[in-house]
Amino acid sequence: LKYIPKSVVHILFDSIVQRIRTRQFVFWIFRLVAHDAPHAVSVKNEVEEVLDVELMKQQLENQALDVNTYVQFIISVMSKICAPVRDEQLANLKKETDLVKMFRGILETLDLMKLDMVKFALTSIKPEILNNKMEYERKKFNDLVEVENGVLPNTELWLKRHIGETAESVEDVVFKALCDLLKWSPEDPYPETLFVDGPRLVMLKRDFYRLCISCSAVLLAFSCSPAEILADLNYKETLKSHAVILLNGINNDDTLKKIIPNLVEQFKTDANTKLAELNLPALTDTQSEAFQDQISQVADPENKVRTLVTSRIFNYLLASAKTPKEAVFPVALILFKTEIENVNSRFKYIANFNMNICKDYYYSTISKLRSE
Numbered sequence: 001l002k003y004i005p006k007s008v009v010h011i012l013f014d015s016i017v018q019r020i021r022t023r024q025f026v027f028w029i030f031r032l033v034a035h036d037a038p039h040a041v042s043v044k045n046e047v048e049e050v051l052d053v054e055l056m057k058q059q060l061e062n063q064a065l066d067v068n069t070y071v072q073f074i075i076s077v078m079s080k081i082c083a084p085v086r087d088e089q090l091a092n093l094k095k096e097t098d099l100v101k102m103f104r105g106i107l108e109t110l111d112l113m114k115l116d117m118v119k120f121a122l123t124s125i126k127p128e129i130l131n132n133k134m135e136y137e138r139k140k141f142n143d144l145v146e147v148e149n150g151v152l153p154n155t156e157l158w159l160k161r162h163i164g165e166t167a168e169s170v171e172d173v174v175f176k177a178l179c180d181l182l183k184w185s186p187e188d189p190y191p192e193t194l195f196v197d198g199p200r201l202v203m204l205k206r207d208f209y210r211l212c213i214s215c216s217a218v219l220l221a222f223s224c225s226p227a228e229i230l231a232d233l234n235y236k237e238t239l240k241s242h243a244v245i246l247l248n249g250i251n252n253d254d255t256l257k258k259i260i261p262n263l264v265e266q267f268k269t270d271a272n273t274k275l276a277e278l279n280l281p282a283l284t285d286t287q288s289e290a291f292q293d294q295i296s297q298v299a300d301p302e303n304k305v306r307t308l309v310t311s312r313i314f315n316y317l318l319a320s321a322k323t324p325k326e327a328v329f330p331v332a333l334i335l336f337k338t339e340i341e342n343v344n345s346r347f348k349y350i351a352n353f354n355m356n357i358c359k360d361y362y363y364s365t366i367s368k369l370r371s372e
Contacts, residue, residue, distance in 0.1 A: 046077070050070075050073055068099075071099075071102050071103070071106070072094065074106060075090055075093050075094055075106065078090055078106070078109060078110070078113065081113075082109075082113050082116070083113070083116040083120070085116070086109060086112060086113060086116065089105070089109050089112075090109065092105075093105045093106065093109065134353070134356055134357060137196070137353075137357045138356075138357050141193070141357055141358060141361070144192065145361055148192075150364075152191070152192040152193065152361075152365075153192075154189050154190070154191045154192050155191035155192050155193050155361075155365065156365060156369065158177055158180075158191040159173065159174070159177055159191075159362070159365060159366060159369060160369050161177070161180070162176045162177040162180065163366065163369055163370060170362055170363050170366050171322065171355065172322065173362075173366055174355060174362050174366075175318060175321050175322050175351060175355070176318060178321070178347075178350075178351045178354065179314060179317060179318045179321070179347075179351075181194070181201055181205065182204065182205050182208045182314065182317070182347070183205070183314075184201070184205060193354065193357075193358045193361065193362075194354060197350050197354060200346075200350060201350065204343065204346055204347060204350070206251055207342075207343055207346075208313070208343055208347075209250070209251070209252070210244075210247055210248065210250060211313065211336065211339055211340065211343055212306065212309055212310045212313060213247055213250065213256060213298060213306070214240070214243045214244050214247050214336070214339070215309045215313070215333055215335075215336050216298050216303070216305050216306040216309045216310075217243050217247070217263060217267075217295055217298045218236070218239050218240050218243050218335065218336075219305055219309065219332075220294045220295055220297065220298055220305055221239050221243075221267045221271075221291065221294070221295060222236070222239075223294055223305075224287065224290035224291050224293075224294045225271055226271065226275065226280070226283070226287065228275070228278060228280055229271065229274045229275060229278065229280075232274060234274075235270065235271075235274045236335055237335070238270050238273075238274075239267060239270055240335055240336065242263075242266045242267070242270060243263065243267075244339070246259055246262055246263050246266060247259060247263070253299055253301065256298070256299050257299045260295060260296055260298070260299060263295055264291055264292050264295045264296070267291055267295060268283060268288055268291050271283055271287075271291070309333065312330040312332070312333060313330070313333065313340060313343075315330075316328075316329065316330055316340065316344065317343070317344055317347050317348075320344050320348055321347060321348045321351040321352065
């Protein structure tokens with residue numbers, strides 16, 4: 001302590017005291033965990049007893065303050081109330097001998113613990129919030145059905161398209177119909193049961209389309225890439241990255257056609273760059289033409305690669321929504337796993353939430369439609 005300027009010690013010490021007492025950070029944590037941790041009250045009392053601010057200031061003025069004792073006490077308190085993820089940090093702090101590093105580590109860890117507790121609090125109340133939201137949405141939906149005398153024409157027409165001859169469960173029919181919204185025509189009105197989710201479905205449909213096109217374009221690029229570079233994972237990642245960026249603004253096949261020339265040129269540049277890295281000759285005219293011909297086909301809705309990719313992603317989303325278990329991911333599309341899972345999680349949330357809200361209506365309506 002004698003090697004550190006007194007003014008610096010004051011600043012550091014006051015900062016710690018401010019964090020722990022003036023802002024009552026530790027006590028705020030106690031209040032959050034009190035119902036789950038009976039020892040929190042005793043820990044709080046211990047803190048109040050040991051961290052006597054006036055006494056500590058007097059000791060500091062008289063150069064009689066045992067800083068290390070107080071610091072170790074603070075670390076021990078933090079260890080009692082921190083999340084397990086912070087155990088290693090606090091264990092390292094206990095071993096630290098540099099006073100400035102100890103203070104800095106305490107302050108940094110306190111900030112992280114504050115975030116941990118916020119996350120814990122939000123996670124704890126999330127089910128309650130979700131349940132309340134469901135009850136509210138269910139009541140509002142039932143009010144709508146009552147006003148419409150139990151008849152929602154757009155929804156009935158939408159469901160009717162997906163009721164096959166086989167005896168599928170109501171859940172299977174509804175989830176299949178919900179998946180169909182990813183290919184929904186802009187001219188068709190959304191089912192009444194999904195009016196609230198309309199804006200999110202529009203964005204999800206757009207992202208689903210872009211994802212299918214990006215996957216298809218990259219797979220088509222693979223088909224005409226020289227064998228010497230096709231096995232290179234970095235090359236594949238580069239193609240994917242550039243495809244996602246260039247196709248980020250497309251919404252339909254018309255906008256896609258305008259982007260294709262740029263996409264073709266970028267893919268050829270990527271291939272030539274990788275060939276140059278390996279000291280191999282650039283693409284031949286025939287290979288360049290193959291890129292042009294193959295990539296251009298992605299704008300054709302009937303292109304075999306595009307239809308297959310769309311079908312694989314569609315079926316994965318459907319299977320994932322229907323079961324709480326993890327569905328089998330299409331291995332051929334593993335390069336786009338992150339992007340596919342992003343769309344999957346958003347669709348699954350909308351589908352399951354909607355099913356919970358409108359389940360009774362779907363059961364009665366599908367039963368009625370089957371009996372007609």
